[in-house]
Amino acid sequence: MNNFFYNVSVAIPLRQTFTYHSKQKIIPGTRVAVKFGSRSKLGIVTEEIKGTTIQTKTIHQVLDNDPIFSEVELKILAWASDYYHHPIGEVLGSFLPTNLRNIKTVLDDMDAVAKVEIENNPFQKNLTPQQTEAVKTLSELRGFAPTLLYGVTGSGKTEVYIRCIQEQLLQQKSVLLLAPEIALTPQLEQRVKDQFGPAVGMYHSKMTPAKRYKAWKQFRAGEINILIGTRSAAMMSAPKLGLIIVDEEHDASYKQHEGFKFSARDLAIKRAQMLKIPIILGSATPSLRTLRLVDEKKFGLIKLTKRITKQNPPKFSILDINETPLTSGLAPQAIEAIAATLKQQKQAMIFINRRGFAPQFICSSCAWRATCNSCDSSLVLHHHLERLICHRCDSAFGVPSDCPSCGAEQLAIVGTGTEQLEITLQELFPQISIFRMDKDSTKKANSMELLLQAIHESKSSILIGTQMLIKGHDFPNLELVVAIDVDQGVTSLHPAAIEEMGQQLIQVAGRAGRSDGNALVLVQSRYAQDKNLLQLKKGNYLNFAKSILAERKALNQPPYSFEAIIKAASPKTQTNIDFLDQLKKTIDTKRCIAVGPIPAMQAKVRGSYQHHLVLQAPTRTDLNSLLQDLINQLSKNKSSNKVRWSVDVDPIEF
DSSP states (O other), X not given: OOOEEEEEEESSSOSSOEEEXXXXXXXXXXXXXXXXXXXXXXXXXXXXXXXXXXXXXXXXEEOBSSOSSOHHHHHHHHHHHHHHTOOXXXXXXXXXXXXXXXXXXXXXXXXXXXXXXOOOOOOSSOOOHHHHHHXXXXXXXXXXXXXXXXXXXXXXXXXXXXXHHHHHHHXXXXXXXXXXXXXXXXXXXXXXXXXXXXXXXXXXXXXXXHHHHHHHHHXXXXXXXXXXXXXXXXXXXXXXXXXXXXETTTOGGGBOOSSSOOBHHHHHHHHHHXXXXXXXXXXXXXXXXXXXXXXXXXXXXXXXXXXXXXXXOOEEEEXXXXXXXXXXXXXXXXXXXXXXXXXXXXXXXXXXXXXXXBSEEEETTTOOBOBOSSSSOBOEEETTTTEEEOTTTOOXXXXXXXXXTTOOSOEEEESOXXXXXXXXXXXXXXXXXXXXXXXXXXXXXXXXXXXXXXXXXXXXXXXXXXXXXXSSOOOTTEEEEXXXXXXXXXXXXXXXXXXXXXXXXXXXXXXXXXXXXXXXXXXXXXXXXXXXXXXXXXXXXXXXXXXXXXXXXXXXXXXXXXEEEEEEEESOHHHHHHHHHHHHTTSOTTTOEEEEEEEEEEEEETTEEEEEXXXXXXXXXXXXXXXXXXXXXXXXXXXXXXXXXXXXXXXXXX
16 A cells, blocks of 8 residues: 655644655644654644655554644644744644643544524614614625724723624624633623523633633534634634634734744734635724724724713823822822712722832842842732742742841832732721732632622722723723823833833723713823823824824834844853844845844843844835745754744734
8 A cells, every 4th residue: 555645743843844654544734643753742734745755754643533723724824834933833733722732632523513503682782873883884794804993992892793793603603702811701701601602612721721622622513603712712713714803902912922922813814814704803992003004904994982871081181290209109199089089989990010019129228129030020029928029930039137238127119019009098998998900819710700790899999900900891880090100101112112001091091981971090100291191191092093103104113114033042141142143144134124132121031141133124025034044044053052042023022
């Protein structure tokens, strides 16, 4: 019997596939077990090879009767491997449920399942005229039709999603609904499940491997027709996928920063393009990249400019705190506003994007600063745990009673975190319920749901939290928002800092005043006359974004140019610099601009120093071609073994 030859991807950091043979006919996309060196490894057949003459090893086990990835899905993931310049084996492995990454899991024929009968259930809420027009336009989309659904906070984007999902279900099609963070999914899940019941499934990293595997099988088999998931769900297989929705499309959480550095939003757009189906990108604060594509008529635009409650947006005020004594970061005017709000039996929110008690722990005598041994990070004091914790690597240390450097007992804290605010406000308002929402307070299972339930059941209370608190939540009784420690957005050298600050302030403002039109947003700043803050004060995000876009276009910065970073990490700074310097000398400066080597903004992480070579090109084609040339050089260069290097295309973190 003749042998069949196949290229097989293996989940290892090598940028190639490997040829094996089998006497069995195997459909590409199928998992197989192969010998790699002395070990058996999981592989995925990517294509059949005709007429090869090379000596090959045998595929010793076929693990699936049906391929895991369809032909189109393989093409999409091959595109992702090329676009992000990441090994194909690791790309394919990223979208397998944990159970299927093991050669001991053999997937039999997909069992026949009882399809969920979709009933034309009555909707729970009536639509506004704007929502009705949006649903009509979106429901008429055919083929690949990327559309931005811009809706101010409280305008009812979720209800538009619900109607569009119903249209797909009535056509016996499936829908993939992506959310940026797990913290947002319980509320979104509940609303979609209230409408569609057992047709809805979930997929995210906080679920057990067994539950994720079950959801994968159900969606793939058509047992559930709607899947709500985070970025790991972007390539979930479905028999007849008819629509993809990306909620909060601007959110940085859609970009993965470790390993395979991909954007789930962009991968979803590519998937919609190759499947020739519509995709809806929803946001109250769209990304600059999406807005550019709208301006160029490559994406459609639908606007929801009015809140469903018909209430006015909150009043926006900037507090100049340069000459103001602060209490745990709060200005006296802010404390007075909180007291007045509580007196009216309303809720107040304090937004600060710093968890813990204090971001720095120092010696007032010799200027010693508590830093992580492994990272170039200040240790954050956590009062309840009585520990100094690194928020980069999670290392924890005891709190010294005297200075480790000079022995003085003049140790002090600098700055404010959510934990400190909680304690201070409890002292100022002892009879008031205070709710803190951050990574520390929501670690336990179901803690987020219980916290949201307590907030909704409370009338007069104070909410404290990081950006976790401002994304997608509906707090009908919230009347005041105080935003503190926002000046990093004004002073940071990070290219995306201004855009991110604008998105956060508009999002946090949108939480308030949904039940009446008397809400107030106080933004504390030492740069009260900053042009971007003054623009945001008007409350119109699109105008703010257009002004930023005009500046970016004049300077030829993204999204009007295209960037990538070659990242190098090693135990020695000079090793990184030498490696990137050598690489830089090979770059054709007519094709792109190369900046570096420069230390990463977080110069040391987990014991390794981090350096970057930033590349900027006028077109995406130029950038991708250049990156491919550089990677080919690195694969032949022995000096590349001295560092851990990676490529980050369309970077968010610098």
